[in-house]
Amino acid sequence: MEFARRQSPYWSARVAVPSLMLQVLAALVPAAIAHVWFFGPGFIFNLLIASIFAVGGEWLAMHVRKRPPEVALSDYTALVTAALLAFAVPSLTPWWVTATGALFAIVVAKHLYGGLGFNIFNPAMAGYVVILIAFPMHLNLWIAPRMGDIDYQYLTVLQTLTYTLTGSLPDTLGFDAVSRATPLDVMKSGLNGMRTVSEIRTNPIMGDFGGRGWEWIGNFLAIGGFWLLIKKIIRWHIPVGVGVGLLLPATIMYFVDPGSHPSPGFHLFGGAAILCAFFVATDPVSAATSPKGRLIFGFGIGFLIFCIRTWGSYADGVAFAVLLMNMAVPAIDLVTRPRIVGHSNDGDGTP
Amino acid sequence: MTSSGFVDRFRTGLWHENPGLVQLLGLCPLLAVTSSFVNGLGLGIATLAVLMASNGLVSATRRWIQAEIRIPMYVLIIASLVTCIELIFKAWFPALDRSLGIFIPLIVTNCAIVARAEIFASRNPIGSSIADGFVMGSGFALLLMTIGAFREMLGQGSLFARIDMLTGGEPMRGIVITDGGWLLAILPPGAFFSLALAIALKNIIDRRQQKKRQAAMPGRARRAAR
Numbered sequence: 001m002e003f004a005r006r007q008s009p010y011w012s013a014r015v016a017v018p019s020l021m022l023q024v025l026a027a028l029v030p031a032a033i034a035h036v037w038f039f040g041p042g043f044i045f046n047l048l049i050a051s052i053f054a055v056g057g058e059w060l061a062m063h064v065r066k067r068p069p070e071v072a073l074s075d076y077t078a079l080v081t082a083a084l085l086a087f088a089v090p091s092l093t094p095w096w097v098t099a100t101g102a103l104f105a106i107v108v109a110k111h112l113y114g115g116l117g118f119n120i121f122n123p124a125m126a127g128y129v130v131i132l133i134a135f136p137m138h139l140n141l142w143i144a145p146r147m148g149d150i151d152y153q154y155l156t157v158l159q160t161l162t163y164t165l166t167g168s169l170p171d172t173l174g175f176d177a178v179s180r181a182t183p184l185d186v187m188k189s190g191l192n193g194m195r196t197v198s199e200i201r202t203n204p205i206m207g208d209f210g211g212r213g214w215e216w217i218g219n220f221l222a223i224g225g226f227w228l229l230i231k232k233i234i235r236w237h238i239p240v241g242v243g244v245g246l247l248l249p250a251t252i253m254y255f256v257d258p259g260s261h262p263s264p265g266f267h268l269f270g271g272a273a274i275l276c277a278f279f280v281a282t283d284p285v286s287a288a289t290s291p292k293g294r295l296i297f298g299f300g301i302g303f304l305i306f307c308i309r310t311w312g313s314y315a316d317g318v319a320f321a322v323l324l325m326n327m328a329v330p331a332i333d334l335v336t337r338p339r340i341v342g343h344s345n346d347g348d349g350t351p
Numbered sequence: 352m353t354s355s356g357f358v359d360r361f362r363t364g365l366w367h368e369n370p371g372l373v374q375l376l377g378l379c380p381l382l383a384v385t386s387s388f389v390n391g392l393g394l395g396i397a398t399l400a401v402l403m404a405s406n407g408l409v410s411a412t413r414r415w416i417q418a419e420i421r422i423p424m425y426v427l428i429i430a431s432l433v434t435c436i437e438l439i440f441k442a443w444f445p446a447l448d449r450s451l452g453i454f455i456p457l458i459v460t461n462c463a464i465v466a467r468a469e470i471f472a473s474r475n476p477i478g479s480s481i482a483d484g485f486v487m488g489s490g491f492a493l494l495l496m497t498i499g500a501f502r503e504m505l506g507q508g509s510l511f512a513r514i515d516m517l518t519g520g521e522p523m524r525g526i527v528i529t530d531g532g533w534l535l536a537i538l539p540p541g542a543f544f545s546l547a548l549a550i551a552l553k554n555i556i557d558r559r560q561q562k563k564r565q566a567a568m569p570g571r572a573r574r575a576a577r
């Protein structure tokens with residue numbers, strides 16, 4: 001495949017990391033508001049905790065590495081990592097879980113590899129995978145979306161804050177009363193229980209495509225993502241790659257056997273696929289570099305998400321898919337090296 | 352062998368050329384079994400015994416082994432020794448044997464042992480080969496115990512738990528610091544992180560000492576050492 005080459009004059013756009021990161025944060029705002037609307041104020045607490053520990057970790061790491069901390073703190077990358085982590089964890093998460101994830105993301109996944117620009121793994125996803133493996137029970141407590149007819153006990157702001165700080169609920173409430181399986185969990189356990197997709201979709205938690213509430217957050221994430229595309233903060237290759245990689249196998253399987261494979265719409269809106277396509281996989285540091293490479297990178301992520309959701313033991317696989325493809329980036333970059341003008345394709349330097 | 356020579360060699364085996372920490376040999380058992388101190392100690396002892404015996408046997412037979420087929424011969428020697436150790440473990444420490452599982456037979460493939468046979472035992476007399484096996488094996492065993500203790504403390508909040516698998520007697524919980532711990536430390540990623548931390552720590556100490564030595568040198572030597 002050929003992509004348009006840039007012609008001279010090469011006019012440099014006046015972009016810098018701080019303004020890019022601020023615009024990414026701004027693009028996340030609508031989805032964040034929707035998240036708070038549907039899943040309660042826990043998101044704000046998680047965001048605060050993740051931000052404090054991410055920024056603190058960044059300061060600490062820069063201090064230990066004897067570099068000026070204000071350089072790293074003023075580019076807002078730690079805040080973007082914290083925001084992505086806050087989207088990844090359930091709104092009811094004890095503070096030490098979020099803090100572990102944020103610290104690991106910044107200190108180990110970012111600064112031990114050399115800081116911004118040198119990290120081979122997406123920091124937010126590395127941090128999320130660590131807490132997913134280290135605290136599996138705490139990351140399963142998704143509460144049900146705030147939709148009138150779902151039978152569910154709502155937590156007040158104070159109760160949510162108490163849970164975030166102490167990790168325990170009021171005596172009158174059990175975990176079973178406040179938590180619900182996520183749409184992907186319901187689908188996975190239903191399919192494992194030999195039920196058909198249409199049966200599973202009668203569960204009140206299911207919406208038009210994905211889960212109720214979830215699909216609205218997905219819509220707002222997509223709006224933010226398109227805004228980033230229009231502003232040219234991100235390029236189209238990775239989102240398109242993720243979408244094709246996820247939806248192509250999903251569509252094929254859906255047409256082959258609609259009873260045991262959910263629709264492509266469910267795959268798109270059921271979990272974190274949209275967040276992944278626009279905000280996680282597009283991390284410029286840990287993604288592939290050439291346009292063709294980015295298409296392959298995105299496609300791999302989408303395809304791995306489909307595989308993990310369909311045959312894996314986890315309900316969603318965004319974090320694992322992103323980390324796996326991060327590992328493949330050097331190989332992708334090697335085989336998709338763009339041809340230098342005037343040189344032959346085999347890369348031996350001869351015209 | 353003079354006594355100062357042995358001390359020097361000991362320092363080499365434990366620190367400067369530690370098979371696990373510096374040469375990064377035998378990582379498979381090192382990463383797999385170090386989830387607790389007792390496991391590390393058990394595999395450390397087994398490896399130490401095999402390493403000493405194999406170094407001695409290789410050194411004793413070094414005049415008759417043809418250079419072309421030396422590696423298969425080493426593997427044969429090591430495999431028979433490992434079988435002996437495995438049977439000994441099965442007879443006297445059945446619980447530890449069950450806990451270590453496949454990793455006792457897998458000592459055969461521990462490249463640290465073949466490396467010592469090839470590098471040292473095949474060209475040195477029996478006495479010093481056994482001594483070499485002892486210092487290198489101790490270095491490996493100490494690293495296994497250190498990482499095992501570190502991971503056990505982080506992951507289970509205890510130390511020396513189930514030491515009865517070696518000493519016999521009632522099941523023991525060891526020194527309990529807290530109940531439960533950070534699950535990640537016991538899982539495979541924890542092994543990689545612990546080893547990386549250990550290597551980083553060693554490099555920091557080495558660099559500090561080098562700086563100290565350079566600072567103690569007179570000016571001209573210091574410039575030359577740079």
